[in-house]
Amino acid sequence: MIGILVDHKFLLGYYIEKQSRLLALEYGADLVYTEEIVDQKILSSKRIVNDILHTIDYVIEDDVVLRIATERERERCVLQVGTNSAERIAEVAAKVCNDVAAIDVNMGCPKPFSIMGGMGAALLTQPDKVKDVYICAANFLQILTSLVSVSSVPVSCKIRVLDKQEDTLALVKLIEKCGVTAIGVHGRRRDERQGDANRVEEIREVARALSIPVIANGGSGTIKEFKDIEQFRTESGASSVMLARRALSNPSIFRPEGLLTMQEEITSFLRLACEFDENFTMMKYVVQRILGNQQIKLLSDFHALSSVQSPRTEFHGMGVRRKGNQPEKGSAAIVALNARYCDMLMLTLDAPAGSPNGWLKEFDARGRATVVAASVLDICDAWSMRNVYENFKSNRQRGHKRKVVPDAETGIHFIDLTFPPKRLRDKCGATTPKCVLNSFCDECGIKRPVYCCKFRPVDKRFEALVEVDGRKFLSRIGQPNKKMAEQVDILLSETVKQV
Template sequence: MSNKGFDLSHYAGKICLAPMVRAGRTPLRLLSLDYGADLVYTEEIVDKRLITAKRIENKLLNTIDYVNDAELVLRIAPEEKGKLVLQIGTDSPERSCEVINKVVDDISSIDINMGCPKPFSILGGMGAALLSKPELAKEILESLVSISKVPVSAKIRVLNKREDTLEFAKMVQRTGVSAIGVHGRRRDERPNDKNRIDEIKEVVDYLDIPVLANGESGVIKEYKDIERFKEKTGASGVLLGRIALSNPSIFRKEGLHNMETEIINVLEKSCMYDEPFTQCKYVLSRILGSQLEFDPRAWGVEDRYYYWKKIHQERDTPNRKRKLEEEKDSDITFHDITFPMKRLRMCKSALTPKCFIRNYCFKEGWPQPTFTTWKRESDGRWEALIEVNNQKHQSRIAQMNRRMAEQVSALCAIISLGIRDELEGEWEE
């Protein structure tokens, strides 16, 4: 199969942020672009998560969000236009095509993970599992190339036999992809094992499409080392993973920033784009590395947090002013209350707020509570109003889904009725 006419220059000569689970999210991707990366890969996202996600235009952050229930699956910033490579994990030609049809207008290219050796991918038939299923890998890539309006690529590992690596890589090229990424370790090898530069070079010499070399993070310490790696392999471009996570400024030709600057810059982007705390914490812990137990704080960033919080609030000022005016003459009791969704999952013996308020109404002989829910146009979040015994209660803090909005509003009613002490568990955040 010939290439569909995609511009091979999309990948050719590019220095890229490699796909990394939990790390390749909006803040690190944008920081890498600021520092000089040519392309940035998303973390690997399983096809089903994107297929079931809802696409939302987030007007507060000026981003495109893909949200699945209460989970932010993917957030795309305007600065990533033409530079964002979506990597998916899949074992299905049909689902991979569903994904590209859904997201094609928001990404610059799509990459199929055929190299991840982690159990989750392998057991799901994805990642490096596809290296032993060349016919399925071929079908996935051919299906994507046949319908995609953006370049398609694949990322693989070297196989146990050199000839098998070359045969697999040639098959990938024949599907019509625009590039291939090659990690120089085998499926059962880990970062401490030597990167097989000579085997990457063999793939480069064997193919006619751009090859992106990967796997040298343990050796690369500064920008000029990237060029050395590129020269040794003869690769068209380079994928940087672990080194870009511990030192995002590796993409700067001018040199690395110190650790404190790296931390402050990551936090700045995290505040700008409302990155979930746990994801931000993971990236910071990788930057801190061995310093984590001695140096757990990032200094002087509180002002940046409140700065971006104020900016987000100002962007929503029309809505906030409208709400305040409505609240003055309203018969609703408002609260600034929320709690994380994990509290529901941890709630094994205690009742949830919604179950508790229903039981309370039954005990008091009141009608069962009623809920009114709606989705905000500004950011796709949900709000809910609960009516209990002719009294209305609502939280000003919107939630990621309808279920959470109703639970939080139920907690508001419990507090208003003065019966919070009767509800077991720590709920409020």
Template sequence: MIGNAVKLSYRNKTILAPMVRVGTLPMRLLALDYGADIVYCEELIDIKLLQCKRIVNELLDTVDYVAPNERVVFRTCERERECIVFQMGSADANRALAVARLIENDVAGIDINMGCPKEYSTKGGMGAALLSDPDKIELILSTLVKGLSKPVTCKIRILPSLEETINLVKKIEKTGVAAIAVHGRKKEERPQHPVHCDVIKAISESVAIPVIASGGSYDYIKEHADIEIFRKATTASSVMVARSAMWNPSIFRREGMLPLEEVMQEYIKYAVKFDNHYTNTKYCLCQMLREQLETPQGKKLHSAQSTLEICEAFEMETFYEEMTAVLETKKASLDTTKNEANDHVEDPNVVQIAVRFDKREYPPQITPKMCLLEWCRKERHPQPTYETVQRPLDRLFCSTVTVADQKYRSIIWDKSKKLAEQSAAIVCLRTLGVPEGKLSEGGSSLVHKRKWQDKEVPNLAENGDGLSAETSHKKLHFSPGVPDTDTSKAS
């Protein structure tokens, strides 16, 4: 078992190893589908994570760590929460701890990569560069173990001599890490060089903590049964699979690997569902195709410049369109819910009632705005002023009317600016207890006044020489999302 807070066993487990640009969410989920027990994310540099903001993505049901440039640096989901190890590149103990604390509640464990020989890692003193500084290794790991509630592991490469390697591993064991992964090659060796199973075996026999054997893809692991063969050859507690899993993640199936075409289609489905960046999706699929890249399908994939074009290369454009429609519908629903929640937030300075103007309830040419204006004149108040905004999402309108320094609005959004203003007037009139001119209220002075005006000038409106009391003012320009202040006397 690893750690106290999380029961995460490495013994006799298969693991999808981290690979740069490979260990993203779609690939990890696919590996879990096929039988992997534990998955690693790709190595992520500590400084990059410290700049990120944690965001709960309700659209995708994921947790995203987003950089200032809006790029998603790390994405995970509930499904893998108990079986994902977050692998970090770091050369500073305090920085590593800060990142680990930021992310530990979203993962099952934290790993420090001390075996990466790539320049992007070593030039910053990370990865394989740490192998020459055992004291720094000890400081980083012991700081993490003491400061976290989740298990801590590390991954190393072997040193020039067996004695040096075992001494380093024993020093690491004393830090309290839960397990150590050993890539059975030296930092200058590459996949074409044979993996040193004898060194991994010697390490396994020299420490009490679990040892995870890594590096067997090229020489040993071609199918699921080979995972156990490699484990026995190294006497390790478990095996980490990298390139073989990248070429065909169904290598984790005990029943045997699936046809590559089927595996790639399942991978694409996850890539679309979780909005994986098309460049990463394309890279992973190219790694799966390998020698088939020169086929018509491979060439079409290689030239793809979007997720849709990738789907077209695999005749999955219908799936893409359907999933895109599902996500768009969900997004609209989430946006509406959020907007409604924001719309209905109590504002102590505004009287809010849920009302909507229905012209069928009023006599011809009589409106709540007219009633409110007439009341303000009678009471010698300044004329009502209306501030109207339009919501970009659904282009609906909401208006706030100010009367005698008090604001009134309806919490129901309307399909036009005029309707929104009428609704605001209704809220004001009902709050003040003033008749709003409805047919159900019977006769009113405003109705009789309007009938008298119509008799005096029956043809003005028809001839274009005059306008109704509601439209006699000059209209102000109105831009979506920008307050529109209406100070008309006739409204």
């Protein structure tokens, strides 16, 4: 197992959902990393063997914290952990070591949630803390190895370069002495972002100074095709290369044979997303990232608008969001639009192709359908994948063979169902599920349903218990508010009607 992080590997970095990890492995990536998961979240989760999807799931209530495809990625998936506690990271190692290929401690994330929690790049200013974290984890892994007579899970970490190169070299030498198998180095500093230059020469100096493998990161901006990955590895002097941003936009970047078309990448992703029952929000996010500016295409005369000095708006091809008076640092690729045209832009997005709002036009009808999609089925329809969706859904339902029987202790019928909140918002002024159930009760001469909402502190979501004619029903899938929790429980009304 130690060799898993050594020379000449191409790695997929910090991916949120499993489908993109599996897709990268299919295309040729050697290893894939999970997104950064906070140690406490893993420790609070429950490990479940999902026989329907053939995965190992770590769940909190109905939220899947981590899902590992046992047969396809277990031996090539690296768990990336955010931590500031030697004790907790050791507990994480004990909990997940049999389900992942390696564990990576993230010491380079510059995002506020990591910094404020004393994790990620915040650890770079605490050398003593760094050493303490790894020693405790290493000791625990040694104990684990001796007890179960298996190889220990390799441990790596990922950092950003410090403000002074000599400080970076001192830090990585300290980390090397801790005994890590490999170290990932992102060539930007804590306060820098993707628009800033990646310090390839500083990564090269780190590689020269260490005897352990160095994984170069931060080169997505210069990598356009497969051969560029090897060029970046050579220039940085590193053993391996980790890609994230480029692979999110072009998953097939790992194919030695060359990039696939946008349609091939999206349909391949949707196939995996349907197979592993991915949620709507994540599915739409990934498809839109692959689509990029293919969702809509600006006409050439929009450039005149960007010269007006006024409050700014960022356009990414995935939506519009207001900015302050100055563009964000490193945003050279972002189109700056005059604020007074924002309303026109939003109207155009909703208008049919060829509308009078003529400085925008549709580039791909499937992109437009993806933007307005309100469900997984809508996205699949946009890409002619309905049959794939229906087939996988049918297979899962056959595997569940769900029988609605009351819990022996509480008498509650648990039926875990939900629907997107957007569907409820779109029904403004129309008959809601709650109204349908009330009408049904009135027609049958039974008492209208009684609801009891409960707030779950663990994930800050709501669930509602509905009682109809002496029978209690509950969906354990948490909702963002009480209204949604009650409306979701009305999905059980069909069961009630069969009483």
